[in-house]
Each structure stands twice: as C-alpha cells, then as structure tokens.
Amino acid sequence: MAQYDGNQPVFILPEDTQRFLGRDAQRMNITAGKILAETIRTTLGPKGMDKMLVDNMGDVVITNDGVTILREMDIAHPAAKMLVEIAKNQEDIVGDGTTTAVIIAGELLKKAEELLDDGIHVTTIVRGYKQALSKVYEILEDISLDSKDKDTLMKVAMTAMTGKGSEKAREPLAELIVNAVLKVEEEGKVDKKNINIQRVSGASVDESEIVDGILVDKGKADLSMPKKVENAKIALLKYPLEVKDLETDSKINLTNPSQMQAFLDNEEQMIREMVDKIIESGANVLFCQKGIDDMAMHYLSRAGILAVKRTKKSDMNRLEKATGGRIMTNVNDLSADDLGEAGIVYEKKVFDQMMIFIEKSKNSKAASIILRGSTRHITAEIERALEDALGVVSATLEDGKVVIGGGAPEIEIARQLKEYGDSISGREQLSVNAFAEALEVVPKTLAENAGLDTIDILVDLRAAHEQSPFMGLDVFDGEVNDMQVVGVVEPQRIKKQAIQSAAEATEMILRIDDIVAARGALEAVDKDDSLDDSGMPPMGGMGGMGGMPPMM
Known part of the structure; x- marks a missing residue:
C-alpha cells in the first residue's frame, strides 16, 4: 500500500497487503456475523434441526449443539471467529445457551447495520447498546425466581x-x-x-x-490379578514400571552369553525393586498413568495387587481427590502416607467393555x-x-436463580426495554429499541423451527405479556402458554451471559473501521470488486464445515 507525497510514492505496508476502510470494513464484519448466526439458527429449540459435519478423515459428527458445530466448522473469517469465542465462553461458564448467544449477536449486528444505513453513527449505536444492556440486567433480576x-x-x-x-x-x-x-x-x-x-x-x-464413586474405562493389567479388592489401599503412580530405554545412540557390547544373562538379570532386579517398593508401602491397588512391564505385572499378580496401566490423566486427578492419595512421580518415594483409600475396587464388564469401579472412597x-x-x-x-x-x-x-423459558424472558425484556427507550432522548433511543427488537429473534426462531407462523406467534406473545411475564411459546402444541406451568425453566446465568457476551462482541465488531490483513488472511478479490451486486462484500474466508466437500 502506498501513500503519495507529490509524485513520490511512500510505501507504508507491504505491496500484497489487503485493506478495507470505513463502511466496507464494517459491512464485511457484520455480514460474517450474520452468516454465522444464520448457519446455526435452525438448531435452536426442541424442534431444531441437526447438522452433519464431516472432517478430512471422513469422521462424522451429527449434532444440534451450537458450540460443537462451531468448533467442527473450519471458520477462517476473523469477525466470525469472534462469535465462535462467544459460544466457547458460554459453554465454559454455563454449559448451555451457546446457540442463543450467537443468534442474538447476529441479530444485534443486523439491527446495527440498519441504523448505520439510516445515518446513525457507530458511536451512538454502541452507546445505546450499552444503555440497553445495563437495563437488561435490571429487568432480568426482576423477572427471575429464587429456587x-x-x-x-x-x-x-x-x-x-x-x-x-x-x-x-x-x-x-x-x-x-x-x-x-x-x-x-x-x-x-x-x-x-x-x-x-x-x-x-x-x-x-x-x-x-x-x-x-469413580469409574475408569480400563480393565486390570493382567488376567491373573484379583478382580475385586476390599479395603483398598491405592497407589497412584505417574512413573512407568518399566526399565527406561536408552535415549542416546550408545551401544552395549556383549561378548558372551553370561554377560547377556547378567544384563537381563539386572533389568529384572530393577523391576523387582520397583515392585517391592509398592508392596512395602502396603498398596493392594495400583493405578499407573504410564506403562507397566510384563515382568512387573507378573510380580504384582503374585503379590495380589490389582493394577491398571495407562490410566488417563483426568482419571488420575479424580482418583487423587476422591481417595485422598497422592500422585507419585517416582516409585522410590512411595510410602503408606501417599496411599489413597476406598471401600472396594472391582472389575466389571459393561456390554463389551471392561471397567474398574472405585466405590466407598475416602472423599465421597x-x-x-x-x-x-x-x-x-x-x-x-x-x-x-x-x-x-x-x-x-x-x-x-x-x-439459586431461574427464569421461565420458551422465549418468555426475551419477550418480557424486549417489552420493558421499549418502554425504557421511550424515556430516552436523542438517537440512543433508536439503538435501545433496536436492541429490544433483536432479542425477539429467540422466540421468532423457536417458532420458525417448529413450523409456526412467526408473525402470529410474536403478536400473541406480546399481547400475553401485558398480563404475565411467564408467557412463552410451547412448541409442542404450537400455542402461547404459561411456561411456569409447563415446567420450562432455565438458569438466570444462561440468559445473562448470552445477552452480555452477544452485546460485547457486537460492540467490538462495530467499532472496527479498518481491516489490514496479509494476502490470504481474507480471501477477497480486487478492491474494485470488493462489493458484490447486492452491496455486500464477498464472503471468502468463511471456511467450510470440517473439510466437507462442495455440494453439487
């Protein structure tokens, strides 16, 4: 990219750098967010559809879980990636509501684009959205139930x-x-x-x-080991019960059979000493995160110890907390004080899979x-x-706080936000009303996915909320009902986190007025063709779904 000083070009950025300025940058990012929201919108609610995701290896995932879909999709556009982060954070903080968060963000971007087209400055839009979000917290607290x-x-x-x-x-x-x-x-x-x-x-x-108790999806290391151990004393070992391989290119020259035998006897003695340490500690159950040598398994079996090898790290951590044991990195440091305790440890076959059950542990x-x-x-x-x-x-x-589901919280928040917007002077009022309208995308989408008339449903919901804040859409009978009676209940944290994350991500995307990217980071065409016939930027850079081949 060059700037001209008289007749002399001054190069600031590399020649192959792409740059989008002002409205073009905003439109590109808004479009990316809208497309991503539309992609997973059909999965929302009890009547939502599933997506089939196929990766490059041919592995198939069939799901309607929002965050799983977004993780499996090969998304390249930077603005779209920001919405993927919304879903991941929602999953980590609450565990549900990932699709809700993304479609609200998509709708907030859509409403913001309409305001931008009407000549409202982005700073005014962001300020209005912030005012609306503060009011949402208050409304959400009022309509929540303690239970x-x-x-x-x-x-x-x-x-x-x-x-x-x-x-x-x-x-x-x-x-x-x-x-x-x-x-x-x-x-x-x-x-x-x-x-x-x-x-x-x-x-x-x-x-x-x-x-x-704890369930480990492994069987015992050797068939001759006991299947059940009562009053278990459990050793947790990160260290492999094996003789370490030489990690260099050194060679051992053996000139006669007696030297070979001495070498093997020495290895066996080292393994025997490691097993003796476990026996001396008083352990009768061993979970090892690494491998166990065949010779070690033989000695453990003779000592009546139930051993499990290659135990997952997550299972080791659970065992450490539940049994009160300590994960040891060196078998020579193992003592009776490091052992965990459980009432019973036993092996059981579930369908075609052998599993180890650890029950009546020290920490229940x-x-x-x-x-x-x-x-x-x-x-x-x-x-x-x-x-x-x-x-x-x-x-x-x-x-200890819940809200009634079925789109009831979004309709009630939207209703009260519009009343609040009427009390605001200035152009921020338009942003507050846009925020309120954006929240209605949730009940609207629930109705769409259930095959219902969205206009009729929204009219009925708005009218019903003049009487009760708990009226929502029962998608199974296609009617507006009291969702508190139906029993559709969600944690307050889901709604609060989803709306907050969507609003904050929208604000960040809207404030971007300049995109500077290395060529290939955004698959755009020449600057003259950066907008298509509809006025929208091309959406190269939105990757496919996990290597899914193009649809013919």
Whole structure:
C-alpha cells in the first residue's frame, strides 16, 4: 500500500497487503456475523434441526449443539471467529445457551447495520447498546425466581436436554444428572470435574446408571490379578514400571552369553525393586498413568495387587481427590502416607467393555454416569445433552436463580426495554429499541423451527405479556402458554451471559473501521470488486464445515 507525497510514492505496508476502510470494513464484519448466526439458527429449540459435519478423515459428527458445530466448522473469517469465542465462553461458564448467544449477536449486528444505513453513527449505536444492556440486567433480576430445590433442578435439566436426542429418556437422565450434582456439591459450589460420564454403546438410553464413586474405562493389567479388592489401599503412580530405554545412540557390547544373562538379570532386579517398593508401602491397588512391564505385572499378580496401566490423566486427578492419595512421580518415594483409600475396587464388564469401579472412597464427593445408547453417534449426542444439563443444574444450584423459558424472558425484556427507550432522548433511543427488537429473534426462531407462523406467534406473545411475564411459546402444541406451568425453566446465568457476551462482541465488531490483513488472511478479490451486486462484500474466508466437500 502506498501513500503519495507529490509524485513520490511512500510505501507504508507491504505491496500484497489487503485493506478495507470505513463502511466496507464494517459491512464485511457484520455480514460474517450474520452468516454465522444464520448457519446455526435452525438448531435452536426442541424442534431444531441437526447438522452433519464431516472432517478430512471422513469422521462424522451429527449434532444440534451450537458450540460443537462451531468448533467442527473450519471458520477462517476473523469477525466470525469472534462469535465462535462467544459460544466457547458460554459453554465454559454455563454449559448451555451457546446457540442463543450467537443468534442474538447476529441479530444485534443486523439491527446495527440498519441504523448505520439510516445515518446513525457507530458511536451512538454502541452507546445505546450499552444503555440497553445495563437495563437488561435490571429487568432480568426482576423477572427471575429464587429456587434451587430438587424439583426445579429436574425441570432445568429436562429443559436443557429437550430436542437433543434424549426426549424419550430425559426424565431418568435428568434424575441421574441431578443426583450426581447433589452428590458432588460442596458448600454451594459444584466442581463438574468430579462427575465422570462414560459412554458405552449397545443398549437403550434408559439403561444408563449412576455409580457412587469413580469409574475408569480400563480393565486390570493382567488376567491373573484379583478382580475385586476390599479395603483398598491405592497407589497412584505417574512413573512407568518399566526399565527406561536408552535415549542416546550408545551401544552395549556383549561378548558372551553370561554377560547377556547378567544384563537381563539386572533389568529384572530393577523391576523387582520397583515392585517391592509398592508392596512395602502396603498398596493392594495400583493405578499407573504410564506403562507397566510384563515382568512387573507378573510380580504384582503374585503379590495380589490389582493394577491398571495407562490410566488417563483426568482419571488420575479424580482418583487423587476422591481417595485422598497422592500422585507419585517416582516409585522410590512411595510410602503408606501417599496411599489413597476406598471401600472396594472391582472389575466389571459393561456390554463389551471392561471397567474398574472405585466405590466407598475416602472423599465421597465423586460420581460417575454410565451412559448407554444404541450407536456411537447417538451416545455421543446424548453425552453432549448430558453435559449441557450438568452445566445448567450446577449453575442453578450455585446461583439459586431461574427464569421461565420458551422465549418468555426475551419477550418480557424486549417489552420493558421499549418502554425504557421511550424515556430516552436523542438517537440512543433508536439503538435501545433496536436492541429490544433483536432479542425477539429467540422466540421468532423457536417458532420458525417448529413450523409456526412467526408473525402470529410474536403478536400473541406480546399481547400475553401485558398480563404475565411467564408467557412463552410451547412448541409442542404450537400455542402461547404459561411456561411456569409447563415446567420450562432455565438458569438466570444462561440468559445473562448470552445477552452480555452477544452485546460485547457486537460492540467490538462495530467499532472496527479498518481491516489490514496479509494476502490470504481474507480471501477477497480486487478492491474494485470488493462489493458484490447486492452491496455486500464477498464472503471468502468463511471456511467450510470440517473439510466437507462442495455440494453439487
């Protein structure tokens, strides 16, 4: 890029740099956000559709979970990536509401574009959006209910799982999730890492069960080891029970068979000494994060020790917390004080998979769920539904605040925001009203995905909210009902985080008026062709879905 000083060009940026200024930059980013929101919009709600994502290796993911779709898609556009971050943060903080957050952001961008076309300055739009967001917090607090009893937790869990492939068994699955969360809850806080979900295909979903303890998806290291150990003393070892391979190019020259035998005897003695350390500590169960040598397994079996090799790091951390043991990096440092405790450790076959159960542990704040399903794809999708339910139940238990679902909070917030907007002077009023209208995209999308008339539904919802803030769309009978009676309940944290993240990301995108990118970072055409016939920039740079081939 060059600037001209008289007749002399002054090069500031490399010649192959792309640059979009002012309205072009804003339009490009807004369009990227709108396209991304439209992509996942059809997945929202109980009647939402699924997406099939195929990666370069041919692996298939079928899901309607917003954050999973966005993670699997190969997205290159920088503004679109910012909306993907919204979904990821929503998933980390709450566990659900990822699609809601992205489609609200897309609608806020759409409304902002209309205001920009009407000549409203971007600073005014952003200021109005900030005022609206502050008012949203107040309204949300007013329409929230204080409740965290088990009945409310069950409703929250079932609401989160509806429409995600688990309807026929959502009540028993919700029972599993609520019981697991209550099991690990400590002083009003829930560490979701203490709940382990193990998928086992080959049965009906309603055969899923909860285990009062830790579940490790490994069998014992050797068939001759005991299948069950009571009053278990558990050693947790990060160190491999193997003789280390030489990490250099050094060679050992053996000139006769006796030297070879001495070398092998020395290796065996080293392994025997490591096993003796475990036996001396008093351990009768061993979980090793690395490998265990065949000779070591032989000696462990003779000592009556149940050993599990190549245990996952996450399982090791759960075992450390649940049993009170300590993960050792050197077997020579192992002592009785480092051992964990559990009432019983045993091996059991679930369908075609051997698993180790650790129950009655020293710290009982641990639970596992065995999730069954007929196929791998179905089980994986139900697991995503369970993880969403786990997040929302935990949020409800921690905050004790819920809102009624079915689009009721968005309609009520929009209604009160419009009243608030009428009290504001200046052009910020237009931004506040635009923010209110953008929130109505949630009930509108719920109606669209259920095959209902969106105009009629929105008119009915607005009229119903003159009487009650709990009136929402029941997509199963296609009517506006009191969703508190229907039992559709969500944590307040979902709505607050989704609207906040969407507003903040929208503000960041709108304030960008100059894009400077290396060639290839944005797949744009020549500057003269940077806008198509519709006035929109080309959307090169929005990647395909996980290497999915082009549709013919």
